[in-house]
Amino acid sequence: MGKTPVTLTLNKAERAGFTDPGENLLNFLRRGLGDLSPKYGCGQGTCGACTVLIDGEPQLSCLVLAETVSGKTVNTTGGLADGAQLHALQTAFMDGFAAQCGYCTPGMLMAAKALLDRNPRPSRDEIAEAISGNLCRCTGYAPIIDAILAATGQQVQG
Amino acid sequence: MAFTIETYATTAEAARAMGADARFLAGGTLVMRDVNAGDQSFTRIIRSTDPALTAIRGTGDGISVGACVTLHQIVANPDLAFLAPVARQVGGPQVRNMGTVGGNLFAPHPYGDFTVALLAIGAKVTTAQGQKPVDDFLRDRDRSGLVTEILIPRPRDPGSFGWHKVSRTKPKGASVMSIAAYLPREGGRIRNVRIAFGAMGGHPLRATGAERALEGQSLDASTIARAAAVTLEGLSPPTDPLASEWYRREVAAVHLTRLLTRMERS
Amino acid sequence: MIEFRKDLFADERDDTLNEVGKPTRRQDILGHVTGRSPYFDDHLFDGLLHMRAVRSPHHHARIRRIDTAEAERMPGVVRVLTGKDVPQNLNTLLSLLDFGIDDEPLLSTDKVAYRGEPVACVIAATELQARDAVAKVRVDYEELPAVFDVEEALKPGAPTVNPVYPKNAFVYHGRYDHQKLRFGDVDAALAQADHVVEGRYQMSPIEQAPMETCGAIAAPEQNDRYVCYTSTQALFFSLGTAAKMLKMGSNRLHFIGGTVGGGFGGKVDSLHEPMAILGASLTGRPCKFAWDREEEMQVGAPRGAERWYLTDGVMNDGRIVARKFTGYFDSGAYTRLSSYAIIKGVGHLPGPYTIPNVHADVYCVFTNRTPATAMRGFGITGVDFAIEAHMDKVAEVVGMNPIDLRILNAYRDGDMKAHRRLAKNTALIECCQVAAQKAGWSIAPSSQAAASMKDGGGARAALPAHTVTDQKGLVEGFDSGSYAKKAGASAPPSPSSAQPNRPTPTPTPGQAAPAPAQARPAPQTAASSPDQPRNKPNRFSSLSGFRRR
Ligand SMILES: Cc1cc2nc3c(=O)[nH]c(=O)nc-3n(C[C@H](O)[C@H](O)[C@H](O)COP(=O)(O)OP(=O)(O)OC[C@H]3O[C@@H](n4cnc5c(N)ncnc54)[C@H](O)[C@@H]3O)c2cc1C
Numbered sequence: 016m017g018k019t020p021v022t023l024t025l026n027k028a029e030r031a032g033f034t035d036p037g038e039n040l041l042n043f044l045r046r047g048l049g050d051l052s053p054k055y056g057c058g059q060g061t062c063g064a065c066t067v068l069i070d071g072e073p074q075l076s077c078l079v080l081a082e083t084v085s086g087k088t089v090n091t092t093g094g095l096a097d098g099a100q101l102h103a104l105q106t107a108f109m110d111g112f113a114a115q116c117g118y119c120t121p122g123m124l125m126a127a128k129a130l131l132d133r134n135p136r137p138s139r140d141e142i143a144e145a146i147s148g149n150l151c152r153c154t155g156y157a158p159i160i161d162a163i164l165a166a167t168g169q170q171v172q173g
Numbered sequence: 174m175a176f177t178i179e180t181y182a183t184t185a186e187a188a189r190a191m192g193a194d195a196r197f198l199a200g201g202t203l204v205m206r207d208v209n210a211g212d213q214s215f216t217r218i219i220r221s222t223d224p225a226l227t228a229i230r231g232t233g234d235g236i237s238v239g240a241c242v243t244l245h246q247i248v249a250n251p252d253l254a255f256l257a258p259v260a261r262q263v264g265g266p267q268v269r270n271m272g273t274v275g276g277n278l279f280a281p282h283p284y285g286d287f288t289v290a291l292l293a294i295g296a297k298v299t300t301a302q303g304q305k306p307v308d309d310f311l312r313d314r315d316r317s318g319l320v321t322e323i324l325i326p327r328p329r330d331p332g333s334f335g336w337h338k339v340s341r342t343k344p345k346g347a348s349v350m351s352i353a354a355y356l357p358r359e360g361g362r363i364r365n366v367r368i369a370f371g372a373m374g375g376h377p378l379r380a381t382g383a384e385r386a387l388e389g390q391s392l393d394a395s396t397i398a399r400a401a402a403v404t405l406e407g408l409s410p411p412t413d414p415l416a417s418e419w420y421r422r423e424v425a426a427v428h429l430t431r432l433l434t435r436m437e438r439s
Numbered sequence: 440m441i442e443f444r445k446d447l448f449a450d451e452r453d454d455t456l457n458e459v460g461k462p463t464r465r466q467d468i469l470g471h472v473t474g475r476s477p478y479f480d481d482h483l484f485d486g487l488l489h490m491r492a493v494r495s496p497h498h499h500a501r502i503r504r505i506d507t508a509e510a511e512r513m514p515g516v517v518r519v520l521t522g523k524d525v526p527q528n529l530n531t532l533l534s535l536l537d538f539g540i541d542d543e544p545l546l547s548t549d550k551v552a553y554r555g556e557p558v559a560c561v562i563a564a565t566e567l568q569a570r571d572a573v574a575k576v577r578v579d580y581e582e583l584p585a586v587f588d589v590e591e592a593l594k595p596g597a598p599t600v601n602p603v604y605p606k607n608a609f610v611y612h613g614r615y616d617h618q619k620l621r622f623g624d625v626d627a628a629l630a631q632a633d634h635v636v637e638g639r640y641q642m643s644p645i646e647q648a649p650m651e652t653c654g655a656i657a658a659p660e661q662n663d664r665y666v667c668y669t670s671t672q673a674l675f676f677s678l679g680t681a682a683k684m685l686k687m688g689s690n691r692l693h694f695i696g697g698t699v700g701g702g703f704g705g706k707v708d709s710l711h712e713p714m715a716i717l718g719a720s721l722t723g724r725p726c727k728f729a730w731d732r733e734e735e736m737q738v739g740a741p742r743g744a745e746r747w748y749l750t751d752g753v754m755n756d757g758r759i760v761a762r763k764f765t766g767y768f769d770s771g772a773y774t775r776l777s778s779y780a781i782i783k784g785v786g787h788l789p790g791p792y793t794i795p796n797v798h799a800d801v802y803c804v805f806t807n808r809t810p811a812t813a814m815r816g817f818g819i820t821g822v823d824f825a826i827e828a829h830m831d832k833v834a835e836v837v838g839m840n841p842i843d844l845r846i847l848n849a850y851r852d853g854d855m856k857a858h859r860r861l862a863k864n865t866a867l868i869e870c871c872q873v874a875a876q877k878a879g880w881s882i883a884p885s886s887q888a889a890a891s892m893k894d895g896g897g898a899r900a901a902l903p904a905h906t907v908t909d910q911k912g913l914v915e916g917f918d919s920g921s922y923a924k925k926a927g928a929s930a931p932p933s934p935s936s937a938q939p940n941r942p943t944p945t946p947t948p949g950q951a952a953p954a955p956a957q958a959r960p961a962p963q964t965a966a967s968s969p970d971q972p973r974n975k976p977n978r979f980s981s982l983s984g985f986r987r988r
Contacts, residue, residue: 019178037176037208037218037567051481052474054700056650057732058209060202060268064650072245072270078205079271080198080218082178092474105472109464117471118478118650118700126266147345148265152650152701175514175571210733211570 019082025050026094034081041065043081044091052093052121056150063149066122067091073129073148092121095128103166104128111162111171115153123149127163136167176208180220187221188301188319195219197319199241200271202264203280225321226275229253235327240275240320244287247274255331259290259353262338265345275320278310282372283347283415286338289371292379293353294334297324311376332439333357337432339424341415348372349416350425352432361391368400368429373408373421382406383429397433401426447869467698478651478698479668484658484725488517490718491569492728493559493576494738495551498807499585499598502549505559506577513575515568517722520560522548525717526686531774532708535679540917542603543773543810545684545713551580552600552772553809555738562718562726585807589746589767592806600772600805606914609770609778609803616802616912618781620764620788622857623796623903625752628761632752636833639748640825644741644769647814651700653739654729657715665716666693670729671709672702681713685720692716704813705739708775743777743811744769745821749829752796757839759848762789766801766822771810778803780818786858787819790826791867792848793899797857800912842875846886853896861900865891 018033025048032047039058044050044067056062058077065076068090095102104127107113114120123146130137130145137145142163143156151159161171179195181187191197195217196204204218226241229250236252247253247260248269263269263277263286277287278298291307298310299322310317328334335354340346351371356363366387368380382403390396410421443460470476507519522528522544529541547558559576563569586592586600592607599605608616629635655669665687671677674696682689699706711728718726730739745768752761766784770777781801789797814820834841849867856862868891875882 035565035567036178038565039205039209042566045480046483046487049483051483054478054651055480056652056700059206059732060264061732062650063265063267066267073267074270075202075267077209078201080178080201080205080208083198083201083220092472096473101472108472109468110462112462112465112468114465114468114471116650116699116701117467117476120471121474124472129266144344145266148267150650152648152703175567208567210731211567211574213571213574 021047021082021085023084023086024088026090038081039077040067040079040081040084040089041076044076044089047081050091050093052091053125054118054121056118056122061150062119062122063126063146064119064122066125066149068125068129071129071132073126075148090125090128092124095124102128104131104163107162107166108159111158111165113154113158113162119149119151119153123151123159127166130163131167136169137163139164176216176218178218178220180222182222184221184223184225184319184321185301187219187223188321190217190219191318192217197221199273199276200243202268202272203276203284219319221319232324236325238274238323238325240278240322241273242275244269244272244274244277247287252327253325255328255334256287256290256294256325259287259336259338262336262340262344262351263287268345274323278307278320278323279314282375282411283349283413285377286348286351286371289351289369289377290334290336290353291323291325292369292377293355293367294328295326295355295367298322299324308379314376328355329357332436335432335436337428337435339428347415350410350421350428352428354432354436356387356392356436358392362389363387363392364389370408370425372415373410373425375409375411378408380404380407380429387433392433392437394434394437397430397437400433401430404429444869444873447873448866451864470698476698477668478700479654479656479670479696480651480727480729482656482668484656486724487656488562488564488718488722488724488726489566489569490560490562490714490726490728491566491573492557492714492734493561493573493578494734495547495554495556495558495578495580497551497580497582497585498554498587499583499600500551500580501583502547502551502558503579503581504577505548506579507559509577510559510561510572510575513563513568513572515564516561516572517564517724518562518718519572519576520546520562520714520717520721521558522546524721525684525713527684530680530684532676532680532776533774533779534683535676539609539774539778540603542601543775545710545717550583550602552805553738553807555734555809556772557738560714560718560728562722587806587808589744589769589802589804589806592804593767593802598807600807601774604805607805609774609781609805610914610917611778611803613917614914616914618785618799618801618803619912620785620797620799620801620857621906621908622798622859623761624905624907625761625763625796625798626907628796629750629752629763632760633755634753634833634836636751636753636829636836637749638825638829638832639746640821640828641746642744642821642824644744644809644811645814646736646739646741647701647703647705648735649699649701649703649705652730652732652735653706653709653711654727655709655711655715656725656727657712657719658725659719659723660693664691664693665719666695667712667716669694669696669709669712669715670699670702670706671696671712672699672704672706673708676707677709677712680710681716684713685716687716687720703815704742704817707813708740738809740771740775740810740812742814742820743771743780744808745825747822747825749825751829751833753833753837755837757834757837757844757847759792759794759833761796761798762792762794763797764788764799764801764822766799768801768803768821769806769808769811770803771808772805773810774803774805775810776812776817780813783818784822787822788857790823791850791865792845793850793854793862793895794848794857795903798907840880840882842871842880843883843886846871846882846889849889849891851891851893851895851899854899855902859902862895865895867891 022031054064056064060075226239228239244260338351339349355367383400386400404426412418528544531539561572657667660666715728748765750763834844850862854862
């Protein structure tokens with residue numbers, strides 16, 4: 016079984032690697048390209064921990080066949096900060112205790128970023144909808160929603 | 174399995190490549206689950222880059238939707254506004270960005286919400302063998318080969334189409350059941366009614382009893398009560414981790430009543 | 440919002456603390472938001488091999504034969520492990536604390552006792568290749584009758600789930616087929632009570648469902664050591680277990696953990712480290728053994744099911760004078776932590792109430808279900824649900840406001856608890872008062888006036904004048920001494936070969952007639968400081984039971 020070459024733009028950098036037939040994008044990003052920020056939680060699309068942005072849209076990297084992203088742009092939490100400068104979502108998550116074990120966080124951040132990129136001042140309900148494909152077992156979601164609100168500069172009622 | 178991936182430029186080539194050892198890869202939200210789990214029942218993955226598969230275009234009295242159009246594209250398309258509430262309730266945002274209308278036609282229980290709507294609206298499915306109504310397609314979808322497009326009739330009155338999904342988790346959650354109702358009216362009477370249920374059988378099914386009770390009637394509380402009384406006719410709800418057969422039988426009429434009452438009032 | 444009620448808990452907090460009560464950043468949060476926190480799977484190794492378990496499709500079956508020949512020839516396969524590759528293929532987690540007998544193999548050889556029990560493990564170059572090879576391992580099973588209900592499992596003639604405990608019940612202290620709590624004379628008190636209220640309560644298993652599934656990566660290190668990155672919640676349990684099952688000095692094991700993608704109890708008794716290290720030691724290459732989500736749900740040890748029967752003796756004024764429990768913990772096929780959950784649960788009985796006569800028989804039962812383990816509120820959650828549901832039932836029977844009933848029976852500082860320690864730092868009364876106030880629920884003036892620091896102790900600090908004991912459920916052939924010593928041999932100890940125990944001495948004849956059960960005096964109206972108890976309390980060791988102080 017031959018390996019297939021894949022080239023893509025990952026977090027602003029041109030990257031290339033070889034994928035095994037049937038390999039999903041999550042594995043390819045992690046083991047092939049060494050971006051360990053997307054997480055495996057289920058391999059079934061249910062948990063959202065592997066969420067990455069493909070051409071700006073949040074998708075489940077565990078359900079994407081790796082070779083289908085050739086020529087596309089992929090963004091992960093590994094590239095969310097601009098050098099040492101954290102993204103507003105990252106700071107808000109840190110200040111708002113929006114993570115406990117942290118395993119869902121990279122996926123949450125990508126789902127939240129996709130929302131803010133097209134809707135800079137979302138309502139609470141819109142935020143809940145945007146992260147509905149991402150499970151968290153520690154926080155009970157409220158601190159996450161608050162942090163996303165805070166990242167947009169909106170008042171968090173408390 | 175050691176998979177081989179075959180990518181074709183045209184739907185015709187992709188259709189010819191299909192076979193018992195192959196799966197067509199659309200959004201992949203179901204195919205890739207099986208790949209990840211080491212499914213031993215297929216070895217070839219068929220893809221097609223044919224732009225026809227992702228096109229949406231008007232056809233006079235209807236809309237042609239390419240089989241690989243995503244549910245997110247449906248939500249975003251003003252021409253399909255009456256189906257937006259349905260598409261918006263399939264999975265979470267990621268699933269809608271990936272999952273397709275064509276894939277939804279094949280989704281096993283409890284999935285297939287969008288197909289429930291297609292069944293109620295009377296859509297047609299195009300395969301290499303030609304066009305058939307969704308009803309016929311569902312009866313032997315395992316042998317259908319490649320689906321290329323879905324033809325969706327445009328309801329004259331968007332208010333004649335209604336949608337109701339019952340799930341335990343909100344906003345995202347698989348269906349305990351879903352219901353789509355199409356109640357075109359002529360002179361105040363319901364003509365050519367179609368009611369479809371999801372998660373109430375192996376694939377989306379029509380509620381034949383309720384349809385009979387509504388046909389030719391005006392939509393009012395007593396008609397709704399008569400339809401509700403025979404809700405289960407034509408359905409065969411299963412037991413799964415979301416709900417038991419018993420529960421589904423108990424609540425089906427309640428949910429049908431809620432949907433029809435909402436449609437009566439609007 | 441957390442409100443700290445100085446009026447109720449004046450001495451509970453040192454106000455010079457300068458972290459508590461103020462927002463702070465978690466120390467690990469920067470790693471979380473940048474995706475750099477190093478979970479076990481976030482370590483890259485060249486040439487990493489992937490391990491997948493071959494699991495039983497049956498709930499209970501004898502293994503006739505395991506044929507790995509075809510799997511071994513599959514592409515990418517490096518090796519297929521079976522039970523004979525495991526140096527010490529029998530273990531119980533708490534043997535590390537000298538509690539319980541080894542009863543669970545890493546890879547089963549003779550029998551499987553739950554669906555999903557591992558019987559072999561494939562090591563291959565990719566995960567998909569490992570999965571393909573798993574499908575080619577042929578296991579010849581002879582299905583056996585299975586038992587899924589705790590009470591069915593204890594009936595004579597039920598199939599033996601776990602051969603170490605042929606009667607399907609864990610043996611406590613080498614002596615009894617259940618854990619006993621005896622405090623006062625429950626039967627006499629029930630006979631004198633105005634009402635006897637009975638109830639049956641049960642709880643299904645609950646999966647912890649952490650976001651990260653259980654897993655470990657092991658790799659050969661220099662100096663004949665192995666490094667092991669693991670998702671464990673209990674690094675030293677995991678280290679000890681791996682050292683024991685692999686018969687390897689623990690100084691050869693370099694365990695790295697602490698960054699866990701959620702555990703909630705489900706990652707305390709992990710067995711993936713010994714599997715991964717075994718793979719690494721037999722192939723000389725880095726090996727990863729991690730569960731997928733389906734395995735996490737199917738074989739990941741949940742909070743076990745529980746069933747409780749409660750009988751309360753209540754007076755017309757609402758005083759509960761006796762409480763009797765029969766409890767069953769569904770341990771699944773093996774012991775894991777259920778035995779200990781019961782010790783902890785029984786220490787908690789009869790809940791946060793002062794009841795003068797308490798009796799409990801609690802069984803740790805083996806069934807053909809997934810082995811159970813810890814979860815938040817370990818050992819307490821199920822019975823607390825039963826107790827509080829029962830309190831409401833009692834309130835209904837005596838026609839009392841359920842909050843008044845709770846305050847009337849609440850423990851207070853200085854009261855003797857059934858496990859023979861004096862209660863301190865109690866706050867149930869204040870919790871009830873605040874809850875009632877917030878819910879707009881009116882309570883009696885006497886409840887309003889009650890306080891945890893008032894009216895406890897005194898006669899309420901006394902041990903019962905007489906405690907009825909019995910020999911019910913006496914089991915012979917289990918050594919009450921060191922469990923671990925017995926388990927040193929690789930075969931499970933055969934109960935018949937062990938020394939039978941002498942029963943504990945029965946009460947002296949002169950004392951045979953028990954003193955009439957006494958109702959605990961109602962809280963005194965005058966405030967009093969807790970008196971010294973008349974009888975010295977026993978010291979309770981969570982593992983070995985009671986000892987005289
Ligand atoms: C977390 C999660 C939540 C979900 N929630 C819902 C939900 O709420 N409601 C719901 O209805 N579904 C749900 N689904 C199921 C699924 O995502 C949708 O049904 C989706 O529409 C399937 O489309 P797909 O393109 O991803 O299918 P794929 O996985 O690509 O394909 C599914 C099946 O259809 C076949 N197929 C696909 N396209 C064609 C074609 N053009 N011709 C012939 N065969 C084809 C494939 O071979 C395969 O057998 C969920 C899935 C996940 C992972």
